[in-house]
Amino acid sequence: MHSLxxxxxxxxxxxxxxxxxxxxxxxxxxxxVSGAETISSKNDLIPYLSGLEKKYEKACTAMGIANWNSYSxxxxxxxxxxxxxxxxxFSDTAARAIIDEWxxxxxxxxxxxLARRLELWHRCxxxxxxYADSAIxxxxxxxxxxxxxxxxxxxxxxxxxxxxxxxxxEERKAQIRHQLWRVxxxxxxxxxxxxxxxxxxxxxxAKKLGFPNYYSLSLHLHAIKEEWLLGTLDYLEQQTRxxxxxxxxxxxxxxxxxxxxxxxxxxxxxESASLPDKYFPGDSVFPVLHRFETGxxxxxxxxxxxxxxxxxxxxxxxxxxxxxxxxxxxxxxTKGKGFYGVxxxxxxxxxxxxxxxxxxxxxxxxxxxxxxxxxGYEEGVADMHGEFTDDSVWLTKFTEATVPQIERxxxxxxxxxxxxxxxxxKDFWIEYEMYKDPDQDLALLERNAYKKYLxxxxxxxxxxxxxSSIWYTSYPxxxxxxxxxxxxxxxxxxxxxxxxxxxxxxxGRLADFMIKNLYESGETLEWTERIRNATGKSLExxxxxxxxxIEDSHPLTED
Numbered sequence: 397m398h399s400l401x402x403x404x405x406x407x408x409x410x411x412x413x414x415x416x417x418x419x420x421x422x423x424x425x426x427x428x429v430s431g432a433e434t435i436s437s438k439n440d441l442i443p444y445l446s447g448l449e450k451k452y453e454k455a456c457t458a459m460g461i462a463n464w465n466s467y468s469x470x471x472x473x474x475x476x477x478x479x480x481x482x483x484x485x486f487s488d489t490a491a492r493a494i495i496d497e498w499x500x501x502x503x504x505x506x507x508x509x510l511a512r513r514l515e516l517w518h519r520c521x522x523x524x525x526x527y528a529d530s531a532i533x534x535x536x537x538x539x540x541x542x543x544x545x546x547x548x549x550x551x552x553x554x555x556x557x558x559x560x561x562x563x564x565x566e567e568r569k570a571q572i573r574h575q576l577w578r579v580x581x582x583x584x585x586x587x588x589x590x591x592x593x594x595x596x597x598x599x600x601x602a603k604k605l606g607f608p609n610y611y612s613l614s615l616h617l618h619a620i621k622e623e624w625l626l627g628t629l630d631y632l633e634q635q636t637r638x639x640x641x642x643x644x645x646x647x648x649x650x651x652x653x654x655x656x657x658x659x660x661x662x663x664x665x666x667e668s669a670s671l672p673d674k675y676f677p678g679d680s681v682f683p684v685l686h687r688f689e690t691g692x693x694x695x696x697x698x699x700x701x702x703x704x705x706x707x708x709x710x711x712x713x714x715x716x717x718x719x720x721x722x723x724x725x726x727x728x729x730t731k732g733k734g735f736y737g738v739x740x741x742x743x744x745x746x747x748x749x750x751x752x753x754x755x756x757x758x759x760x761x762x763x764x765x766x767x768x769x770x771x772g773y774e775e776g777v778a779d780m781h782g783e784f785t786d787d788s789v790w791l792t793k794f795t796e797a798t799v800p801q802i803e804r805x806x807x808x809x810x811x812x813x814x815x816x817x818x819x820x821x822k823d824f825w826i827e828y829e830m831y832k833d834p835d836q837d838l839a840l841l842e843r844n845a846y847k848k849y850l851x852x853x854x855x856x857x858x859x860x861x862x863x864s865s866i867w868y869t870s871y872p873x874x875x876x877x878x879x880x881x882x883x884x885x886x887x888x889x890x891x892x893x894x895x896x897x898x899x900x901x902x903x904g905r906l907a908d909f910m911i912k913n914l915y916e917s918g919e920t921l922e923w924t925e926r927i928r929n930a931t932g933k934s935l936e937x938x939x940x941x942x943x944x945x946i947e948d949s950h951p952l953t954e955d
Contacts, residue, residue, distance in 0.1 A: 435494050438505055445513055445758075448491065453718070453757035455481035459764050460717035466544060467708050467726055475537045479528060482765065486524025495521060509756075512920055516758045519767030523617045526601045526610070527765050535594045539587060539869045544709055546583045550576065556707045558728050565662045565731070570653060577659035581859035588838070588863040595834040598872065611831040614873035617767040619922055625876055629821055632879070632937060633849065635946050636814045641851055643811050658852050661815055666732075669808035673732035675795040678705075681727075681739045684794055688740075688784065692900075693907030694747065701746040703739075705729050709866040712738040714745035714778070719760040719918075723749040737782045744781030745774065751911045754918035761919050772877040773923035776884025777914045780892075783885045790901040810945030815850075817879055817944070822849035824875040826862050831873075838862060884927060886939040888914075891931040
């Protein structure tokens with residue numbers, strides 16, 4: 397990083413310097429910065445941004461370590477102290493004024509990279525105003541800690557989320573599945589009031605920034621057009637409804653269920669559309685992962701990626717501590733093919749982090765401040781790796797599943813994927829509507845969401861579960877990113893097939909393609925442009941619907 401430059405007056409150039417100074421006075425009025433420095437020219441702006449970004453990256457690393465320790469328990473952590481480093485940056489109104497002023501001038505700078513840095517800083521100052529807000533941070537940190545440390549019980553005995561999830565997939569008795577499904581309601585009852593307060597705090601701040609609510613602000617910061625998103629989700633819901641309804645009706649009959657309920661999905665899908673867990677032994681996940689990634693060209697043995705299996709409130713969690721030199725991820729110790737898919741997905745996150753080749757921290761894609769990246773893109777390029785575990789050639793080469801088993805799975809795999817996308821739409825809709833009106837009956841909102849997207853009815857006596865989702869607290873306004881990710885991952889997989897053929901999962905040139913088109917540029921290009929560059933077209937749901945087994949699809953593009 398460069399220190400702020402100073403002009404040295406040399407007699408021979410006095411006249412030129414005076415003329416240059418007068419021109420700056422007319423065209424570039426200086427802006428006062430904290431510490432009485434002035435930013436009166438592009439030559440002053442560049443080192444100023446570099447100094448700001450040095451502080452920013454230090455804060456990102458501190459936040460990454462604090463979050464890592466909060467989940468891994470490898471060391472002490474203080475989320476509040478980590479957030480204060482961001483607060484020092486994003487509470488500086490003078491710095492924000494400089495960014496906004498120079499962003500307005502950026503078209504005349506003839507420097508696309510500098511203009512992109514200014515654009516990302518502008519977004520981050522919007523997102524940072526909420527992220528670093530002391531009242532919001534205090535509420536968020538306290539709620540995150542309560543959720544991560546909450547102790548669930550089942551039949552008066554301690555139980556973990558992973559244990560509940562694993563047992564629901566295997567439990568034959570519908571009544572017991574229902575009892576297990578209700579376990580998260582213990583947490584939801586304990587934190588629902590605090591979640592509502594947090595939503596209101598975020599909304600109030602977003603309205604001060606000129607947005608109708610926090611969700612609308614969040615989509616803006618991720619460069620996602622709200623109208624396009626709602627239209628795309630509505631289209632996906634319509635396209636998948638009939639097949640999903642047929643699946644539920646057939647399952648009721650096949651499994652002799654009086655009424656199909658939300659507790660039945662995991663068990664029924666495991667029975668009807670999955671490969672046996674024995675082909676995905678938990679203790680082999682990382683050796684298989686490393687062998688595959690090495691085979692497609694990644695230098696696995698030299699990469700600064702740390703892998704941990706631990707019970708956490710997520711299926712998996714990847715944290716880029718310092719890009720590109722330190723990336724880590726955790727995976728929840730679940731079972732079967734899903735466990736492998738999550739591990740490959742999280743490794744995909746880490747690959748992007750360690751192969752990012754950008755000098756400017758604001759363009760590296762750190763996740764902490766809303767506006768610094770598009771999370772849908774991040775999840776999409778990660779899920780591109782998870783998608784390999786759903787490839788017939790990969791299953792043949794990296795598991796001991798038989799060809800007939802793989803063929804049966806490939807025919808039925810659309811059902812779990814349809815369930816997942818509709819479940820995500822359910823979670824999205826609850827949160828989206830929650831931010832529109834946090835004072836409404838949120839338990840009723842949840843029941844309506846189950847009916848609309850999962851086509852199942854919840855009795856009014858059922859305890860609510862919405863507040864048990866840590867995503868609403870720690871990763872707000874996030875669920876649509878997984879749907880966008882599914883679209884991105886399948887469109888990228890089709891592009892890989894077109895370029896490398898059906899045996900792409902053993903092609904040593906894949907890594908170079910991914911690094912060049914998806915990783916190394918960081919945030920120097922908008923996410924939509926990176927998708928067009930890699931696939932030759934804008935993002936559309938066609939590939940995703942083809943993966944779901946629904947061929948009658950019409951493109952919806954995002955330009």
